Amino acid sequence: MKFETPATTNPIDQLKHIGKPTPRIDGPQKTTGTAPYAYERHDRAPDAAYGYVVGATIAKGRITGIDASRARAAPGVLAVVTAQNAGKLGKGEKNTARLLAGPEVEHYHQAVAVVVAETFEQARAAAGLLRVDYAPAKGAFDLAAAKGSAESPKDPPDSHVGDFDKAFATAPVKLDATYTTPDQSHAMMEPHASTAAWEDGAVTIWTANQMIDWGRSDMAATLGIPKAKVRLVSPFIGGGFGGKLFLRADALLAALGAKAAGRPVKVALTRPMMFNNTTHRPATIQRIRIGATRDGKITAIGHETWSGDLPGGGAETAAEQTKLLYAGANRLTATKLAVLDLPEGNAMRAPGEAPGLMALEIAIDEMAEKLGLDPIEFRIRNDTQVDPAKPERPFSQRQLVECLRQGADRFGWKDRNATPGRRREGRWLVGMGVAAAFRNNLTMKSGARMRLQPDGLVVVETDMTDIGTGSYTIIAQTAAETLGVPLKQVVVRLGDSSFPVSAGSGGQWGGNSSTAGVYAACMKLREVAAGKLGLDPQKAEFVDGRVRVGNDSRPLIEAARDGELVAEDFIEFGDLAKKYQQSTFGGHFVEVGVDAWTAEVRVRRMLAVCAAGRILNPTSARSQVIGAMTMGTGAALMEELVVDKRRGFFANHDLAGYEVPVHADIPHQEVVFLDEVDPVSSPMKAKGVGELGICGVGAAVANAVYNATGVRVRDYPITLDKLLDGMPAVA
């Protein structure tokens, strides 16, 4: 099915299942421990041995020698695989650094070996006996120092609208400020883990991967075997946040280890390996300049951002939202990329927008203060319903102003004291902050296969993944809606590369795109089923388990009487995304208390009001947003990978040193979705929410801290050492 013109009324609009709060259908499997994750015992790999990954202890240089003799002789050891005996390996299209180092080492904890043994403990013990000698080389590890040598990457190109320099120079009110965000880690609960088994030159890998087809292609490319010889199975994933978008070392080393040992092998990265072996969200330095008239109209807005990555890697695209979020005739965005020899930087939840809005939405708060305007009013005055660079190109839907207005009412914004540091409750200085949320809505081709079984069950098969987001449930809702059957009659099978290729879970495109693909396949099944029943597919209605044309009504199950019906289709998207800017919007509201003596920050209340198209399942959508608000709070107050600038690695590499919020850090959170259907997005009229939820949270917290204390911190995370010196005198 090609989606080229805005959706009209279709079976999804019945809203018998779609739009209803629906508990996740995979909940019982997860809560009873019967959901098969990658590191479980799999039927076809019952006797899997254990692989332990050894990481490089230098950040850059060469391996000069490997002595594996003691490791090989250790009890239980079955194989030791290094670049010396792994055979020729290619490199996946989506990987910047190779997943097995040698002889070059590109980053700290890049894998140099996997030791395979009968038990995990034997593998770990033997790994300690492996001797690897290195010739270290000098690397670049400090973004601030490398900033001067940063260059413009191909993507994204810089953008210029009007004459920014002139408009900024002549603006009556202006701001020129620099903000920094640190390197951050996905820190998902389930580590990167894979179990691999070979049979007749083909490998099956049970793994934790958000994008099955990308992983399958890159595994084939790395091993140098046809894609048809690689099967990836990833039905349950314990969180990804972008860290599992790509093939990683666990999967490759499980495959290599299994080949060397001649039997199935499982590999999980230990927590301390995850931070430096895998990818992370790169640190940024961002300079923002805003010029405005005295009545608060933006005349010039400029956003430049610097980040670093390994040679061949990409930039953190933190200026992109500034092209679209606010009006203004003169505009500039620029992205600069420096070479850094730290572990690979890559996508983490709302890559680009999340750190970009952490800076931009403080700048907007600062500018509002200079203008003597309420920060919500300042945002409203600079709303735009069209792409500011191409006024003929409207937003398909844009309810930012409604999000901010409704949020202000619900949160009690009128009680905020505009003068910082004035509200005191006992030992607490109390402040409120607001920020806009913005994240683009991307659409991706997505396929599915439907089966109508003789027993009446409807089976959906697609390689879509569920990373805790609720994919199983919204896909079941979609099939139930389109085919007119009860939810419990739908069986959803996900995350297997033997199923049709889907959009996968990334960039918050998964929910809308994958359900649209299932909708397309269901419409195909309707045709097949109606035809089988001798009914006109164009006129047939599918309701209450029956297929009806006028007075002629038959049970759907009759269509499968002679055997299972199978139908397959995919959704692909035309150029509606060119004609319309498709984005999602929100307003984040935060109240904090800051201890007047110690500067400890406690978040007290949070509210998000979101406008993101049709909400397919308010229960799982809300979960996505409160999770994202929690992650945004972590980014604001605690998360930071600390760079050892001499040796080139992240020094804090566990959940004791890399702090993420726990329950005690997070207060009452409220999420409101505005009524919205976006017929431009897909037949589902839905958009993404999973990344929107984090966008702007950090700045809302920062602005609340400023309102509480009068201390403006522009370098995240906002730890108390950055506040103490500027705190108001207390008695």
Ligand code: MOS
């Ligand atoms: Mo997302 S950072 O594309 O999983």
